[in-house]
Amino acid sequence: NAGVTQTPKFRILKIGQSMTLQCTQDMNHNYMYWYRQDPGMGLKLIYYSVGAGITDKGEVPNGYNVSRSTTEDFPLRLELAAPSQTSVYFCASSYSGKGQFFGPGTRLTVL
Amino acid sequence: DQQVKQNSPSLSVQEGRISILNCDYTNSMFDYFLWYKKYPAEGPTFLISISSIKDKNEDGRFTVFLNKSAKHLSLHIVPSQPGDSAVYFCAADMYSGGGADGLTFGKGTHLIIQP
Numbered sequence: 392n393a394g395v396t397q398t399p400k401f402r403i404l405k406i407g408q409s410m411t412l413q414c415t416q417d418m419n420h421n422y423m424y425w426y427r428q429d430p431g432m433g434l435k436l437i438y439y440s441v442g443a444g445i446t447d448k449g450e451v452p453n454g455y456n457v458s459r460s461t462t463e464d465f466p467l468r469l470e471l472a473a474p475s476q477t478s479v480y481f482c483a484s485s486y487s488g489k490g491q492f493f494g495p496g497t498r499l500t501v502l
Numbered sequence: 503d504q505q506v507k508q509n510s511p512s513l514s515v516q517e518g519r520i521s522i523l524n525c526d527y528t529n530s531m532f533d534y535f536l537w538y539k540k541y542p543a544e545g546p547t548f549l550i551s552i553s554s555i556k557d558k559n560e561d562g563r564f565t566v567f568l569n570k571s572a573k574h575l576s577l578h579i580v581p582s583q584p585g586d587s588a589v590y591f592c593a594a595d596m597y598s599g600g601g602a603d604g605l606t607f608g609k610g611t612h613l614i615i616q617p
Contacts, residue, residue: 481545
């Protein structure tokens with residue numbers, strides 16, 4: 392099992408550009424999450440999903456969108472990139488919410 | 503307002519000694535607590551957890567203690583090893599770890615094990 396995979400690993404965007412961060416898990420987990428981690432800070436929840444077709448906002452959803460068309464995939468969309476979105480983005484999944492499995496992260500810089 | 507606090511940004515411990523990492527929380531609705539370990543350029547990995555119905559959980563060299571009245575938990579690592587050098591995040595959840603709506607994380611403590 393690959394676990395949770397994220398692409399790309401790194402990306403530099405210009406202000407106003409858009410992009411999609413990809414996340415895939417092969418553990419058949421119902422729950423999936425997107426977090427961001429700013430320097431010196433803990434992880435903050437952006438969006439989460441309890442199953443295909445169901446998504447909900449977390450603590451910091453502004454500027455982002457998500458979709459969950461399959462159990463495996465949970466892409467995160469940035470429509471109009473801003474410098475405040477410079478961060479490391481982690482996708483995670485879990486079976487029951489106990490002990491979430493995290494991907495390796497995507498480091499995004501917006502200039 | 504931070505609901506999960508790790509007040510020590512870093513901690514240095516000699517190899518073979520005990521490492522104690524602390525975490526405080528403010529939300530009394532939290533009833534499930536987890537510790538994650540993170541190496542640079544990797545995602546966090548689950549280490550150990552504890553439910554609020556317990557006051558101690560042990561897994562090998564790692565023990566987590568929970569003091570509900572003080573809203574405080576701690577992670578003990580005995581003996582500390584060089585591979586334990588990493589950032590440790592404390593996280594909290596409601597609804598007994600049903601966790602559908604994600605975890606609340608502290609800022610992390612950077613543990614450095616010195617030879």
